Amino acid sequence: MTSAKNWLPRRAGIAAAGLAALVGAWGADDWPQWRGPTRDGRAAPGAPVPVRLPGEFTALWRISVGGGFSSPVVAGNILIYSDEAGGKEVAHAVEAATGKELWRAPYAEVFGDNWGQGPRSTPFVDGDRVYVQACNGEFRCLRLSDGREIWRTSFEKDFGVKFLGSQSREGTATRRGNNGCGVIDGSRLFLPVGGQNQNSLAAFDKLTGRVLWKAGNDEAAYSSLVVAELAGVRQLVAFTADALCGAGLEDGRSLWRIPLKTGAKRHAATPVINGDLVSVNSHTFGLACFKISREETVWKADAAWSNRQLKINLATPVLVDGHLYTLGANRDLVCVNAATGEVKWSQPGFGRGEKDNAAIIVTGTNLLVLTEAGQLFLIKATPGKYHELGRLQVCGSNWCHPAYAGGRLFFRDQKELWAMDLSGCFD
Numbered sequence: 001m002t003s004a005k006n007w008l009p010r011r012a013g014i015a016a017a018g019l020a021a022l023v024g025a026w027g028a029d030d031w032p033q034w035r036g037p038t039r040d041g042r043a044a045p046g047a048p049v050p051v052r053l054p055g056e057f058t059a060l061w062r063i064s065v066g067g068g069f070s071s072p073v074v075a076g077n078i079l080i081y082s083d084e085a086g087g088k089e090v091a092h093a094v095e096a097a098t099g100k101e102l103w104r105a106p107y108a109e110v111f112g113d114n115w116g117q118g119p120r121s122t123p124f125v126d127g128d129r130v131y132v133q134a135c136n137g138e139f140r141c142l143r144l145s146d147g148r149e150i151w152r153t154s155f156e157k158d159f160g161v162k163f164l165g166s167q168s169r170e171g172t173a174t175r176r177g178n179n180g181c182g183v184i185d186g187s188r189l190f191l192p193v194g195g196q197n198q199n200s201l202a203a204f205d206k207l208t209g210r211v212l213w214k215a216g217n218d219e220a221a222y223s224s225l226v227v228a229e230l231a232g233v234r235q236l237v238a239f240t241a242d243a244l245c246g247a248g249l250e251d252g253r254s255l256w257r258i259p260l261k262t263g264a265k266r267h268a269a270t271p272v273i274n275g276d277l278v279s280v281n282s283h284t285f286g287l288a289c290f291k292i293s294r295e296e297t298v299w300k301a302d303a304a305w306s307n308r309q310l311k312i313n314l315a316t317p318v319l320v321d322g323h324l325y326t327l328g329a330n331r332d333l334v335c336v337n338a339a340t341g342e343v344k345w346s347q348p349g350f351g352r353g354e355k356d357n358a359a360i361i362v363t364g365t366n367l368l369v370l371t372e373a374g375q376l377f378l379i380k381a382t383p384g385k386y387h388e389l390g391r392l393q394v395c396g397s398n399w400c401h402p403a404y405a406g407g408r409l410f411f412r413d414q415k416e417l418w419a420m421d422l423s424g425c426f427d
Contacts, residue, residue: 068118135177194220215252
């Protein structure tokens, strides 16, 4: 199923010893995967907390990039991003401090549709490896130091999940791309393969690519996987095109399942975990929360609350002190009681058009909010009222989640990638 085929990507002329030093310089506040160190939009504990934004935007560095909606990630002094170049989906490694390219590695044919072209799944870094996933279901494990391929798998060739693109009539991953990110837990890597014949979810040995198990029959949507403890059991949580479900980490056994079939099956948000509660959102059913419980070997998944007015399309909420903060259905930012679904406040002016998105990073008790229109807000995370600490126009239209590491914010649009130094914004 996998191969150990190695090949050398185009280098940018950096000495191997110098790159090894960059790889080894890991910090406690890295941003190595989708939505940060713990996949919940929170900066690492101890990361510096900005209390204001600069009076005007000045880039620490900026580089030109190709198309795509993939987000940057940071590990130590290396930033990884994916884009479209020369008809390929390409992974790039650059110095986080300067933007200087270290290597680049093409890994799949590019896909495009009416929303644009280029990769849509965010890379993730684990130790000395970086993992990248293409829209067409080609997945690669690369060496972080030089981009060499270590192992690969293909959703179509190895699991029979054919990528249809515009030929598909429904809004699943087979139509708009395999956008949801896999997740690593210990020695295992889990991917949302999405197919019949027990191919919906798959677990791999993260070092070799050996398939450990495969399970389920759901199509993949655009949501990323999460590993969480629910009802006392650590498990894999997936928001597929057909359901919200939990699976055993060791064997993929179904623990609980909530059917959630919606218009176009366009599930894009990542599940949000709050104790034994799991929240998900959709443009069809709004924002909904479910309570997961267990009595001996019997699992239950019950509706806790639902707010059908919060028809949130792409954005994933963040959780701070029992409240959810996210882009609402009316181009507004909303604060929602995570235990009841009650809206505490709503602030207009955060979206435009029909494809609104906003990415939120939690730093202490403050929120860094990057809107689709490229505006950066700093907001106090308080349920009492909307409290804005600053705003700046920083980039163009985007659907890309920024990364926050080392006191710097990294973000991109369809043309450029920027680094913004926030060190002057701390007390």
